[in-house]
Amino acid sequence: MSLIKKFATVASGTLMSRAFGFIREMLMAAAIGTGPIADAFYAAFQFPNTFRRLFAEGAFNAAFVPLFAKEIEANGTEGAKRFSEEVFGVLFTALLALTIVMELAMPLLVRFVIAPGFADDAQKYDLTVALATIMFPYLICMSLAAMMSGMLNSLRRYFAAAIAPVFLNFILIGVLANAWHKGHDGLTVGYALSWGVLAAGLVQLAIVWIAVRHAGISIGFRRPRLTPNVKRLLILALPAAITGGITQINQLIGTAIASGQNSAVSSLALADRVYQLPLGVVGVAVAIVLLPELARALKSGNLNEASNLQNRSVEFTLFLTLPATAALLVMSEPIVRVLYERGQFAATNSTPTVAAILAIFGLGLPAFVLIKAFTPGYFAREDTRTPMIFAAISVAVNIAVALTLFPEMGAPGIAVASAIAGWVNAAMLFGVLIRRGHWGTDIPLLTRIPRLVLAAVVMGFALYFAIQWLAPYLASSSPVYTQAATLAVLVGVGTLIYFIVAFGTGGADIGMLRRSIKRGQKKVENRD
Template identity: 85%
Template sequence: MSLVKKFATVASGTLVSRILGFSREMLMAAALGTGPIADAFNAAFQFPNTFRRLFAEGAFNAAFVPLFAKEIEAEGMDGAKRFSEEVFGVLFTVLIALTILMELSMPLLVSTIIAPGFVDNPQKFELTKALATIMFPYLVCMSLGAMMAGMLNSLRRYFAAAIAPVFLNVILIGVLGYAWYAGHDGLTVGYALAWGVLAAGLVQLAIVWVAVRHAGISIGFRRPRFTPNVKRLLVLAFPAAITGGITQINQLIGTAIASGKESAVSSLAYADRVYQLPLGVVGIAVAIVLLPELARALKSGNLKEAANLQNRSVEFTLFLTLPAAAALLVMSEPIVRVLYERGAFAAGNSTPTVSAILAIFGLGLPAFVLIKAFTPGYFAREDTRTPMIFAAISVVVNISIALTLFPDLGAPGIAIASAIAGWVNALLLLGFLIRRGHWGSDIPLLTRIPRLVLAAAVMAAAAYFAADWLSPYLASEAPLLVQATALGILICGAAIVYFAVAFGIGGADIRMIRRSMKRGAAPKIQADSD
């Protein structure tokens, strides 16, 4: 299976999840708007979600995958099974202890970390505390699930791990649909969503557990012991967790700061859902597939193949991300209007704020995706410390700018801080890869990047004038079907302009894409996918 096809396998599952995520957020916006219950739920869910990214996705995709792959190469499937059981025993024990500690400390955590701005509103504070208490065990399910997903990715079985997150949105859509049918009030909806998150965690864990067994590995529980392999994992995992979850860390910080103003938390959450579509489909897919492939190339001493993997991944991410960023910048208001402007959201006149946040996120989108493409260059060499330092620098930048801008600009100021911090992190990662000689100059890549930027700029200009021409059909007064049709025409027209210009001026080469599609992979250990 070629690199592009592997990207497509992961991206397809992520795309389904993100589309369903849109449906979920549309229903939530109609039911809760940007009011206090929406603020409380989004702040509460952000907390376990941040830990999931820190100690699950980031740590295990960065630290566990190379070590698991090494065990397969050195000791075969029996050695890999033994290693996974050692890790499972320690991970399960630590997660249970952490969950108990966090549950007991929830009042303190909400007042100091999750939403300190809610302290002055007792009802909002108590609701946030209750919802966070219900949802935090989701971390246990997702962390164990992330470990098993890492095993599946190492075995080149990408589909189950990519499709499992879909069920979070399926369950929450079901909860919101039933709440609408039964006529539940906002408070009941908030509690139902929290229990739905916990149920989704159990379902997602079951899916990857079954897939791992189907791959031929049955994980048994071993008494927790800090074996040399587990110690090595922990040494790599801690900085990798910080690095892999940097976007979530910045979002958690942004949520804490945003809790000081009404509706700011939910406004950031609704905008985040939209920009997560290109970030998830492109960035996460590239990171998941690139890491094990890059680790294999480096372990076999094939430096030329490793360099080619890195360059083609960056080329692929920019080819798809630059037009997405331009579209978010130019079309943010009609996108938000079509997706969210109904029910409680429309009554709150939330569209201008959310669309401004989304446009700013669009400026940071290429940086967030490039971070996903650059960090495997460190992780595959078992260097998780350097990216952690850069992540820490970006956090300092984010906090400083957010605290400076939030009093005057509100939630858009937090979005500006996040975008700037993302670019700082991406440039530091690239600079040190070049300095260490781990990123060779690639003439095709260097010549295509400015052409892709130009193609995206031409597309943005065309979309801007087209949006003005279609403005009567995109206005709030127009029926939803008319708005959606006009937005679809605008997006399709912009895509046609971008691809025509990109291929026309040499920013993309159809022959290169064909070669990538036909390019063979390394010898298989197991079947390519479930």
């Protein structure tokens, strides 16, 4: 199986999740808008979600996967099973203790960490505490599910782990449909969504648990012990958790700062959902697939293969991300209007603010995706300390810029801070990879990048003028189906223009890309 096919397998599941995520957010925007209930829900949900990505996805995709892959190579399935059970016992015990502490401390956490700006509004503060208390056990389910997903990815069984997140959206869409059918008020919807998040965590854990059993590994519970393998995992996991969750750390900081302004938290969350589509489909897919493949190449001493994997991954991410950046810059307002402008969202006139945030996030999108492509170059070499240092610098930059811009710009200022921090982090990761000799010079990549940028710029200008021409069909006064159809035409035309310019200038050559990846993968596949 070529690297592109593996990217496509993961990306298809992620794309499905993001697509249903759009439907979920559209329904939520209509049901609760960007008012106090929406602010409370998004702030409460971001807390366990951030911990999940810090201690689960970030740590296990960075630390667990290389160690698990090493156990498979050295000791076969039995050795990998033993290692997994050791980790499972420690992880479950630690998560249970963390959840109990966090539940008891939730009022203080909301007041001083999650949303300090809510402290002056007793109703919003109490609601955030209640919703966060309901949702925080979601962390246990998703952290264990992330471990199972890491095992599946190491075994090259990508689909179950990629498709499991879809069920969060299925369940929340069901909750919202039921609320609409029964005419529930906003407060009831907020509580129902919180219980739905917890139920979704249980369902997602069950899916990957079953998939791991089908892969031939049945995990039992072992008394938690700090074995040498577990100690090594913990040493790698702490910095990896911080590094892998840097985007979420910056979002959590942004949420805390934004809580000082009404509707800012929910506006950031709604814009985040849109740009997470290309970030999730491209960036996450590349990071998930590249890490175990890169770890295998390095363990076998095949440095040429490792270099080829890294360069092709960057080429693939930029090929798909640059047009998304251009589109978000020029089409943010029509996108937000079509997706969200109805019900409570329309009543609060939130479109200009959310559109401005989305356009700024678009500027940071290539950086966020490149971080996903660069960090496996460190993690596969079991270096999680260097990316952690860069992540800490990025957080400091984010805080400084956000605190400076928020008083004048409001929520868009937080988006600017996030984008700047992302580019700083990406630049540092890439620079050190080159300095250490871990990134081989690739002339085809260097010649294609400017051409891909040119193709994205041409597409952006074409879309800008097309939007001016089609403005009457995209206006709020037009029926939503007319707006949606016009937006779909713009997306199709923009995609066509980008492909024509990219392929015409030599910025993209899918046939050559596939052949080079298959050549780089041939030795790995022969060993499987």
